Amino acid sequence: MTRIAIDPITRIEGHLRLEVEVSAGRVKDVWSTGAMFRGIERIIEGRDPREAWIFAQRVCGVCTHVHALASVRAVENALHITVPPNARLVRNILAGTLAVQDHVVHFYHLHSLDWVDITAALSADPTTTATLARANNPNWANNTAAWFAQVQSTLQTYVGSGQLGPFSNGYWGHPAYKLTPDQNLLFFAHYLEALDFQRETVKIHAILGGKNPHPQTYVVGGMSLGFGPDVPAGANPANLATVSAIAATAKAFTDAVLLPDVVLLAKVYKNPWASLGAGVGNFLTYGDYPETSAESKGQVVTPPPGGFPSDGDPGEGRRGDDDRRNRHDDEHDDEHEGEGDDHDDEHEGEGDEHDDEHDDRGGGFTNLFPAGRVTRMHLDGDVREVDQMHVAETVARSWYEYNGRGGDAQLLHPWDGETEPVYSGPTPPYKMITTPKYTWLKAPRYDGDVYEVGPLARLTVGYAARRPEIRSAVDGFLRAAGLSRRQWFSVIGRIGARALETQLIANHMLVWAAQLQANQAGGDLRIADNTKWEPATWPATAKGFGTVEAPRGSLGHWVKIDSQKVSGYQMVVPTTWNGSPRDGEGKRGAWEQALVGIPLVDPTRPLEVLRAVHSFDPCMGCSVHVHDPGGTGTTSVTVV
Amino acid sequence: MPVQPWSTLVLGIGNLLAGDDGLGPSAVERLTTLANELPPGTDVVDGGTCGLFLLSYLVGVDSLIAVDATEFGVLPGTVRVLRDLAPTESIMSAPSMSVHQAGLADLLTAARLSGCLPPRVTLVGVQPSVIADMTIGLSDAVSAALDVCCAAVIREAWAASPAERDLTCA
Numbered sequence: 001m002t003r004i005a006i007d008p009i010t011r012i013e014g015h016l017r018l019e020v021e022v023s024a025g026r027v028k029d030v031w032s033t034g035a036m037f038r039g040i041e042r043i044i045e046g047r048d049p050r051e052a053w054i055f056a057q058r059v060c061g062v063c064t065h066v067h068a069l070a071s072v073r074a075v076e077n078a079l080h081i082t083v084p085p086n087a088r089l090v091r092n093i094l095a096g097t098l099a100v101q102d103h104v105v106h107f108y109h110l111h112s113l114d115w116v117d118i119t120a121a122l123s124a125d126p127t128t129t130a131t132l133a134r135a136n137n138p139n140w141a142n143n144t145a146a147w148f149a150q151v152q153s154t155l156q157t158y159v160g161s162g163q164l165g166p167f168s169n170g171y172w173g174h175p176a177y178k179l180t181p182d183q184n185l186l187f188f189a190h191y192l193e194a195l196d197f198q199r200e201t202v203k204i205h206a207i208l209g210g211k212n213p214h215p216q217t218y219v220v221g222g223m224s225l226g227f228g229p230d231v232p233a234g235a236n237p238a239n240l241a242t243v244s245a246i247a248a249t250a251k252a253f254t255d256a257v258l259l260p261d262v263v264l265l266a267k268v269y270k271n272p273w274a275s276l277g278a279g280v281g282n283f284l285t286y287g288d289y290p291e292t293s294a295e296s297k298g299q300v301v302t303p304p305p306g307g308f309p310s311d312g313d314p315g316e317g318r319r320g321d322d323d324r325r326n327r328h329d330d331e332h333d334d335e336h337e338g339e340g341d342d343h344d345d346e347h348e349g350e351g352d353e354h355d356d357e358h359d360d361r362g363g364g365f366t367n368l369f370p371a372g373r374v375t376r377m378h379l380d381g382d383v384r385e386v387d388q389m390h391v392a393e394t395v396a397r398s399w400y401e402y403n404g405r406g407g408d409a410q411l412l413h414p415w416d417g418e419t420e421p422v423y424s425g426p427t428p429p430y431k432m433i434t435t436p437k438y439t440w441l442k443a444p445r446y447d448g449d450v451y452e453v454g455p456l457a458r459l460t461v462g463y464a465a466r467r468p469e470i471r472s473a474v475d476g477f478l479r480a481a482g483l484s485r486r487q488w489f490s491v492i493g494r495i496g497a498r499a500l501e502t503q504l505i506a507n508h509m510l511v512w513a514a515q516l517q518a519n520q521a522g523g524d525l526r527i528a529d530n531t532k533w534e535p536a537t538w539p540a541t542a543k544g545f546g547t548v549e550a551p552r553g554s555l556g557h558w559v560k561i562d563s564q565k566v567s568g569y570q571m572v573v574p575t576t577w578n579g580s581p582r583d584g585e586g587k588r589g590a591w592e593q594a595l596v597g598i599p600l601v602d603p604t605r606p607l608e609v610l611r612a613v614h615s616f617d618p619c620m621g622c623s624v625h626v627h628d629p630g631g632t633g634t635t636s637v638t639v640v
Numbered sequence: 641m642p643v644q645p646w647s648t649l650v651l652g653i654g655n656l657l658a659g660d661d662g663l664g665p666s667a668v669e670r671l672t673t674l675a676n677e678l679p680p681g682t683d684v685v686d687g688g689t690c691g692l693f694l695l696s697y698l699v700g701v702d703s704l705i706a707v708d709a710t711e712f713g714v715l716p717g718t719v720r721v722l723r724d725l726a727p728t729e730s731i732m733s734a735p736s737m738s739v740h741q742a743g744l745a746d747l748l749t750a751a752r753l754s755g756c757l758p759p760r761v762t763l764v765g766v767q768p769s770v771i772a773d774m775t776i777g778l779s780d781a782v783s784a785a786l787d788v789c790c791a792a793v794i795r796e797a798w799a800a801s802p803a804e805r806d807l808t809c810a
Contacts, residue, residue, distance in 0.1 A: 040657075043657060043776060055657070058655060058656050058657050058688065059657065064688070101693070105692060105693075109692065109750075154753065192753055192754060195695065195750055195753060195754035196754055198692070198693070198695065199695045199696045199699065199754065199756070200696070202693055202695075202696045203696055206696070211685070212685055212686050213685070213686070213687055213688060213693060213694060213697075214686060214688050
């Protein structure tokens with residue numbers, strides 16, 4: 001594909017760049033360079049805080065909803081606004097819809113081609129592929145030889161012409177591809193069906209988010225959405241029934257296609273990919289998809305001095321004071337051997353229940369994905385609390401300067417954050433960035449430590465927090481794929497976590513839709529709390545934070561309000577966590593660590609690096625630059 | 641196949657926070673106020689930078705008119721129309737296509753793969769001057785071209801539509 005010469009650094013959806021040093025056939029060191037969100041703070045500062053979300057959502061083309069949501073939550077947190085249950089449910093459904101379709105698109109359309117050699121699919125036998133499909137995806141109707149022949153024909157039109165179009169960037173024929181021709185064809189067929197899937201699923205956004213792809217229905221205080229039995233558009237009974245029907249379709253695809261496919265991929269590639277790419281082993285999540293309506297705390301709780309009171313406790317995320325929950329550490333250790341076939345059965349019917357066992361402390365949050373931190377890959381370890389006050393960013397190795405006394409290496413909380421760009425990298429065009437500062441991404445840290453965010457973090461924390469449906473999902477996956485618990489922390493585990501999470505969210509979307517319908521039928525039509533809409537009701541100054549567990553990981557927006565205007569705004573986004581550079585102490589970021597040790601068969605075709613970094617679902621196109629000191633020099637490879 | 645009314649989709653593509661990259665959304669905003677000059681059955685959508693996620697908007701569309709900042713290598717503000725775009729390799733490899741090349745090309749290719757590619761695809765492109773992140777507002781040159789751009793969209797929409805344009809109302 002031809003690239004138009006726009007400096008990546010000036011593009012919002014810019015490029016991720018990796019510089020990789022290879023030694024003896026393995027990645028020895030990594031530098032992650034990214035361009036993101038530079039200056040969003042300046043766009044929003046000075047504006048009406050009620051309008052901040054409209055600008056914030058434009059920061060990213062794909063993740064519009066999560067930025068809108070984080071922004072309204074931040075302002076609601078600052079102004080102590082509690083959204084009504086119906087607004088919470090609509091927000092959950094909108095965020096869930098994005099997560100489900102985004103995860104499916106990531107797996108099939110962005111990541112699967114790292115594992116699936118589509119050119120090899122041309123030599124598949126449609127008849128035996130159909131047999132494979134009936135075994136792998138027994139609950140999916142499209143499994144006939146005629147269908148796979150048709151898919152093969154579609155593929156042939158691209159490959160046969162000699163011009164691969166969207167597939168022209170693949171490393172086809174690379175020796176690291178391991179699937180059989182039939183397996184490749186099966187995956188490509190589902191690649192096509194996933195296009196249809198996402199096309200349908202996104203219609204929920206049109207119903208609840210407004211007609212345009214950019215959501216229009218968010219409002220500080222709730223949702224600005226028709227909600228009632230007689231409204232002509234928005235959430236009326238007919239449209240809610242449609243939402244339910246689409247959610248059911250999404251669940252069916254997730255159950256019958258996505259999960260079995262990911263298990264198949266895991267079985268084929270677990271050696272070595274279930275033992276590679278673990279990375280930092282520290283996991284953080286703010287928690288999300290609130291199942292109860294409590295006062296908006298932006299999803300993260302800041303404990304008062306002396307700890308939490310007995311009510312208003314977030315519940316999840318704190319186990320250090322509760323030894324009772326630490327006694328089960330080894331009970332699952334023997335369950336992961338062998339290749340269980342009952343994987344799908346593990347998840348049936350779980351969408352209708354939610355475990356409140358650990359959360360019924362009165363008024364606290366219950367999130368589908370609990371907040372917390374797990375360190376050192378302890379799947380059954382303590383879940384430590386997450387307090388947003390401990391999140392801070394350094395620019396020691398980033399192209400910014402802090403004006404404060406502490407210098408660039410200090411860790412600044414987002415409320416005190418500064419965004420003063422000072423480029424000190426090489427003058428383009430360049431081959432390698434050898435300057436001390438090497439990225440536009442800041443380095444977020446929690447208590448100074450590096451953390452991974454995203455699906456693997458969410459499910460690891462949920463597992464450690466002993467959420468039954470999360471434990472069941474993870475154990476079922478490990479059993480079905482024949483993985484040890486240690487192998488959960490790997491490239492394969494990251495892919496599995498994303499698929500399992502898709503299924504969990506799809507299950508719950510049906511519940512949320514049913515709750516909305518029940519509320520409406522029962523006469524609860526509240527959709528927004530407008531009591532603090534007028535700026536005259538606000539304090540002179542306020543500050544708040546809003547967090548969202550976005551598809552790629554933990555997203556936070558921090559806002560300061562002064563004289564009814566935004567006086568400060570900072571975002572810490574998932575790819576900044578995972579793709580962060582080194583900090584002042586030289587600690588590498590999450591995927592910088594995960595890539596070290598990855599084997600490379602052919603440094604000029606670094607497929608293995610892509611597998612590892614794509615398992616994080618980075619939100620940018622990715623160009624990889626491989627440096628081989630002992631070899632023939634430098635290779636630059638551009639991959640989208 | 642059931643007979644359905646002719647459907648036109650005007651899809652503005654680009655990022656409002658990136659200077660002239662906001663041409664598409666800005667044109668959509670302008671065209672929304674000119675809705676009665678467009679043929680019946682026309683939807684005007686601000687697609688932002690949503691790429692693949694716009695696929696559902698293409699279902700059932702007879703005529704797609706994409707509006708985008710486009711690198712033609714000419715003077716900023718120049719408006720050009722590319723008709724009957726083939727969403728094939730040619731659009732991927734053309735050296736001077738939309739600066740959202742990946743987004744638009746991916747979208748059209750995905751549409752082709754999933755069988756919802758509109759029969760007619762037109763690109764109304766405007767040569768950008770400044771593409772810079774976190775800059776709201778078009779450059780003077782592109783801003784001045786908005787009227788021409790919107791007029792081109794309206795003309796192309798009618799040209800593709802079977803409906804007769806009643807110029808007395810225009």
